[in-house]
Amino acid sequence: MSVATIPLASKPGFRTTDVEAVRAWVGASLSPHRFELLGRTRHIDVVHHRAGLSGSAFHYVDYGGDILETADLGDPVLVQIPLAGRTLIQSGPHAVIATPTMAAVTTGYTSMRYVAPNPRLVFRVERELLESRLALATGAPVRRPLRLDLAFDLTSPGGRTWRSLVDTVVADLSAGGPISQSPLASASLELAIIDSLLSVHTGAHSDLLHEQSSKAYPRALRRAMDLIEDHCAEPLTTADVAEAVGVSVRALQEAFQSHLDTTPMAYLRSARLRRVHAELVAGGEGVTVTDVALRWGITHAGRFAQDYRRTFGRSPSETLRQGR
Incomplete structure (x- = not known):
């Protein structure tokens, strides 16, 4: 993927072949983690760019090699969208092969086996913000841990719509366009991304949303x-x-x-x-x-x-x- 086509290339980031530098940088911006070079990989060429919103951020990451990564992602939720290649992601007892048509929604302790090429977009959102938007959608406080299914089918009708919205926002962030330059507009679009994710992707909250969908606020x-x-x-x-x-x-x-x-x-x-x-x-x-x-x-x-x-x-x- 050329520099000209790398999403978020205009945003703060870094490029390095130093594994320790990767641990420090990615650990600070995403989560503490461990790396292991796999198979034929002897060297890596890591590219990482980030664009923050309010309670969330978009990351572009490419490890440039075959990598086994284990991380405790903590409370934040990560939606990983491969732009090429395949990634085996395991979270607890669940596993998914992430591809450009199948995103992975991860939180907590997660194991990720990346096979080059592995460029991807990562949407990171604070759990507190997700739960506050869920409470707003249902009209009731969130009284149980929010859980989203690991596999997110981007070819489903809802998945396609959500992916299109992500592309719009990332393209504007990459170009420094009018949406990202307006705090009000960017905040509104961030909430649209979060609300639509909760709406179209299944999880422990889905029944609650379905039950409350007919309720309207006064x-x-x-x-x-x-x-x-x-x-x-x-x-x-x-x-x-x-x-x-x-x-x-x-x-x-x-x-x-x-x-x-x-x-x-x-x-x-x-x-x-x-x-x-x-x-x-x-x-x-x-x-x-x-x-x-x-x-x-x-x-x-x-x-x-x-x-x-x-x-x-x-x-x-x-x-x-x-x-x-």
Whole structure:
């Protein structure tokens, strides 16, 4: 695969033949892992590029050789999409041969046997974000561990749609296009990727989604959610939102609590955090954490830092440095 056709080639990354450098880099950006060179492979030529969104990221990885990799992926969920070749992936008692038409959805302790060529896209998403979107879709808190089936058929109707959406976002990220340059647009597309993954790919949540699919949020709640998402940079209060959608403050609070297990102001803080995170990941000349936070209506620096680290697992300044 030529440099010109490598997805995300314009994004931060590295290329190396040093196995120890690979362990350090991939371990920091994806998960701690072990490598073993297999068969005829005596040298590797690893290429890795990354583009972060809000609570997720796309990676392009090519090991350039036959590799056995074992990793404890922890809580994050990885969707591995081979662009060529075949990979044997085993997670617990389950195994799948991943190909360009069969992705693998992995979490926890996983063994992966890559046979060259093995270029692939990897979509990494935080479990907390997946579960929050599942709770939003079902209108109820997630009370059991989220589990997605290991094999994800990309030739199924839902799989084709999801893969097409991924291609659109990755192409825009690769080119630095208008979607990736807009924090609001990129955040919205990230949620579309996550929501559609939950919708079209089977797992322990599928019955719950099916059971809840006929349920609709009250119109006022949906309008309130849309208003907060669209105007989260503004100094909104619960009373402002309630007045805008034509309900009482108490009714609005009860709707958020009963359907989303949160409050209007907590939902607003979450929306702001996602926008801030998207800008910090994008980085850029002259970008500062303070300016970005203020632009999205965040004025309490101490609480912001705590909420940010709790949500994304690192500080705002660490995110900004990584984006650069």
